[in-house]
Amino acid sequence: MGRHTLKTNIASLKGDILVPGDKSISHRSVMFGAVAEGVTTVTGFLMGDDCLSTVSCFRQLGVEIEHKDDQMVIHGKGWDGLKEPKDVLNVGNSGTTIRLLMGILAGRPFHANLIGDESIGRRPMTRVTKPLASMGAKIDGRQQGEYTPLSIRGGGISGINYHAPVASAQVKSSILLAGLQADGLTTVVEPEKSRDHTERMIRKFGGTVEEDGLSVSVRGGQTLKGTNVKVPGDISSAAFFLVAGAIVPNSCITLKNVGLNPTRTGIIDVMMEMGADITIDVTDEDHFEPVGDITIKTSQLKGTTIGGELIPRLIDELPIIALLATQAEGETIIRDAHELKVKETNRIDTVVHELSTLSAEIKATDDGMIIHGKSKLTGGVVSSHGDHRIGMMLAVAALICNEGVSLEQKEAISVSYPQFFADLEKLM
Ligand code: S3P
16 A cells, blocks of 8 residues: 655657557456357456456356466356356456356356455446346345345346446346346347447357347357457557547657457547547457557647547546546536446546646536646645546646655556556656
8 A cells, every 4th residue: 555656747758558458358258258168268368456356256156267378268168067156256346247247147046145345345236136136036235236245046037128227338248148048038228339348259259149229139048159369458548548648748659459449439539529649550450359559649639528428438538538638728528427426436526536636627517527628737645546547547647747746545556457557657
């Protein structure tokens, strides 16, 4: 723990970064590999704490997972090969692990208990426990299944037609994973389109999924087959360098191997709209997940309004976009982003509080925030509040601060980007 002194007043950032593996895709590669038949080899797997929580949960469910060089090798035994865990499954800080795992366990005829850290204990779970219970899984948890610890006894489930109240890939994926094991057809209809990595994974592992606008359907009783997965770099990790390159003077950064799935590229659209000097070189238009290199140079920025269907396409990037907006001329409004309140922290509160400490002009609204730029950022003692994306956003903010900045709870960053500080220093 303790305080970590951040580098401030940086003159320029220059160079290339090979962006670490996508967190959403890394989780899914292990989960699908575990329930598929035969071996799955994953390259580019993100060795962050969250994805390692997924690996340890599946090991407890009897799946052999090896770590060889830069590969994860998963010895899948099919849905029926999963075993009742002898002990509690601990998901750590990972919302994706617990919500998707609940979907898998909903179809398994055994009992499991799930817990996580203190942040997980505050995050809403009825968004998955209710629809999974309506499919026939027996689930309980604190406050009628809203909070961990959760217990589940799955098996004998039937398909549902579910209209999700929020655009959430975790909710959609959880129900689809249950649906693959259920009797009949399962359909999820979302209010806006969320990331589609699960749909792509189902196809990659030989399964079938139908998409029609905002509706996604799977038939039950599908057997999946092990495959090789190449995980692209995480655009949500690249985002910290996209913003750093835009706001630090005299900068030019190329981010290599970034996943460019259109359900994730909202940050690029917003940065371009704000006037950022970005160029994209698509290197792989692969049908699984598109990939490319992105170059960002120091940019003159103007404020914008961000809301509606754009929100799910950049939900995890809103903390770093808030920082970007402090360096844009005029007002930036972020709206329709209530979901920020139920992330690893309440990200409306943590972003507004921490950026205000650094003298930004930012205020919270009920569904987002309003930022006035351009501000000179000063310095002070800030905290990640145990939230990896808040910690990295603050480290990027410090680069343009003209006084000292120290960061509390820096270690949270290893959830999604263990080598973040080493990569940042390479550019200085
Ligand atoms: C994720 C979906 C998003 C995102 C999270 C990862 C996923 O959450 O914020 O970091 O891998 O499905 P929601 O689905 O709850 O919006």
